[in-house]
Amino acid sequence: xxxxxxxxxxxxxxxxxxxxxxxxxxxxxxxxxxxxxxxxxxxxxxxxxxxxxxxxxxxxxxxxxxxxxxxxxxxxxxxxxxxxxxxxxxxxxxxxxxxxxxxxxxxxxxxxxxxxxxxxxxxxxxxxxxxxxxx
Numbered sequence: 678x679x680x681x682x683x684x685x686x687x688x689x690x691x692x693x694x695x696x697x698x699x700x701x702x703x704x705x706x707x708x709x710x711x712x713x714x715x716x717x718x719x720x721x722x723x724x725x726x727x728x729x730x731x732x733x734x735x736x737x738x739x740x741x742x743x744x745x746x747x748x749x750x751x752x753x754x755x756x757x758x759x760x761x762x763x764x765x766x767x768x769x770x771x772x773x774x775x776x777x778x779x780x781x782x783x784x785x786x787x788x789x790x791x792x793x794x795x796x797x798x799x800x801x802x803x804x805x806x807x808x809x810x811x812x
Contacts, residue, residue, distance in 0.1 A: 685714070691790040694745060694800050694807035702791050712776060715787045723776040728788055731769045733797045735762060736811035745800075745807045747786035750779060759809060760785035 683689050688701035700717040704726060711726035736743060746758025750773075754761035763774045763784030774788070775781025789809045792798040800809045 688714075688716075689791060689794055691787075691794060693786055694747075694789060694802060695804050696802050697804075700787065702787070713788075713791070717787070720780065721777075722780050722783065722787065724784065724788060725770060725774045725776060727770070728763065728774040728784070729792060729795070729797060731774075732759070732763070732788060732792065733811050735768070736798060736809065739810075742801075742808040742810045745785035745789055745809060747783050750775065750782035752782070754782075754785075758785060759789065763788070 681687065683704050685703050685705065688703040690699065690701055692699050700715060702713055702715045705712055705714050713724040713726055715722040715724065744755070744758045746755040746760040748754045748760050754764060760782070762768055764772065764781070766772055773781045774784055789798060789800050792809070793800045796812060798809045798811055801807045
């Protein structure tokens with residue numbers, strides 16, 4: 678019997694939007710909350726699982742392509758990007774979808790490829806300045 682994808686035993690194998698680096702992601706539960714565990718090399722990031730539904734809903738309302746604008750937590754996110762929305766006080770969780778202090782950024786780098794793999798969004802795959810829109 679095959680193990681369902683998106684588990685710790687069978688994580689999603691993904692590539693960054695420019696298709697330059699691989700990483701894995703799987704769904705888990707921590708402290709009663711569903712999260713996404715993203716492993717990039719030896720770095721492990723956590724994102725609130727509800728970001729998938731929330732981001733798709735926002736993109737549908739936006740209705741057009743939106744720049745990803747990935748940035749580390751310590752750097753400001755470019756306004757009007759997926760990254761800025763993923764840390765904005767006006768999003769449905771009122772702030773960061775990233776859950777590990779110091780590693781809460783890069784939302785615009787790691788969440789969009791999973792959304793594409795799940796059929797929730799489409800992405801561009803250029804060397805820089807990638808964008809996404811809801812499916």
